[in-house]
Amino acid sequence: MLPIDQVINGDSLQVLAQIPDNVVDMCFADPPFNLGKKYGAYKDQRATEEYLAWCEQWLRELVRVTKPSGSIFVHNIPKWLTHYAGILNRIAHFRHWIAWDAMSAPLGKTLLPAHYGILFYSKQAKGTKFFEVRAPHKTCRECSAFLKDYGGKKDQMHPFGMLVSDVWTDIHRIRHNKRRDPHPCQLPIHLLERLILMTTDEGDLVLDPFLGTGTTAIAAKRLGRHYIGIEIDPLYAQIARDKLAHTQPTRYKGIPVSLFLGKIQSIRDCDAAKIFPPQLTKQQKRRQRAQAQLLLEALPNK
Numbered sequence: 001m002l003p004i005d006q007v008i009n010g011d012s013l014q015v016l017a018q019i020p021d022n023v024v025d026m027c028f029a030d031p032p033f034n035l036g037k038k039y040g041a042y043k044d045q046r047a048t049e050e051y052l053a054w055c056e057q058w059l060r061e062l063v064r065v066t067k068p069s070g071s072i073f074v075h076n077i078p079k080w081l082t083h084y085a086g087i088l089n090r091i092a093h094f095r096h097w098i099a100w101d102a103m104s105a106p107l108g109k110t111l112l113p114a115h116y117g118i119l120f121y122s123k124q125a126k127g128t129k130f131f132e133v134r135a136p137h138k139t140c141r142e143c144s145a146f147l148k149d150y151g152g153k154k155d156q157m158h159p160f161g162m163l164v165s166d167v168w169t170d171i172h173r174i175r176h177n178k179r180r181d182p183h184p185c186q187l188p189i190h191l192l193e194r195l196i197l198m199t200t201d202e203g204d205l206v207l208d209p210f211l212g213t214g215t216t217a218i219a220a221k222r223l224g225r226h227y228i229g230i231e232i233d234p235l236y237a238q239i240a241r242d243k244l245a246h247t248q249p250t251r252y253k254g255i256p257v258s259l260f261l262g263k264i265q266s267i268r269d270c271d272a273a274k275i276f277p278p279q280l281t282k283q284q285k286r287r288q289r290a291q292a293q294l295l296l297e298a299l300p301n302k
């Protein structure tokens, strides 16, 4: 039986080995970066060859457990993602390299690293479940005016927001200690919510083999998806379980959306169309006025 809606305290390779082929709709992995970070139960410093050989094992497992219609996402620094892509290109299908803009400290001598990458692969070339996602239009903080008017065609702008591209600058890392768990690299829930909205439906199954303190599982639960989370550190696993016990669905007008401070941060385009009917273009408005005029003129006893 699949351990659905469970946080499993264990080693990801051992747990993945017990999961059958083709059962998961979306996998997300945020492995240790091999940068010597201070985790509880895990030593984040291995020889490069050893680290990459280990990564190849779990990457292959993730592709194996994913359904033919499913997707695999992997978050890491570009250095390791180039190696992951070499492995994944042989066993899955490249979709996107998402650049998640997140400033870090200058290292000196090299360019300032200003993004993390998220590799997006699908298990098969065709038939992948994928939904376009919208984020709010960017506005000026002081006057709330739109920062882009799309070439003066404001009337053609979507009433909610723009389709997201492969560069994400609107989701910030967790900056305040009061919002963070005792974990060195907790991701923001809104990052995971966007990926889940992009590639799953309600009721689908999401798997994270390096769950940390539960971000992916919480995002999945908030959006009405099922999850399987694997985490080697018993303390992190317990924090995740405790948070999940208090996690409630986030919906707007009955539709699962990613909410941040009461505002929609991401919504599927198909759902946005139900809540925010498209604006009429100038041409459509002119046509509507002309039709109304014709109807008026056709009325007897004007």
Ligand SMILES: C[S@@+](CC[C@H](N)C(=O)[O-])C[C@H]1O[C@@H](n2cnc3c(N)ncnc32)[C@H](O)[C@@H]1O
Pocket: 010, 011, 012, 013, 030, 031, 032, 033, 039, 040, 041, 042, 183, 185, 186, 187, 188, 209, 210, 211, 212, 213, 214, 215, 216, 230, 231, 232, 233, 236
């Ligand atoms: C980069 S962190 C993931 C953080 C997570 N995305 C979050 O938002 O909380 C990587 C996690 O993988 C865990 N880990 C390391 N080796 C593992 C293994 N073999 N099996 C399962 N978890 C492991 C670490 O304890 C750490 O919590």
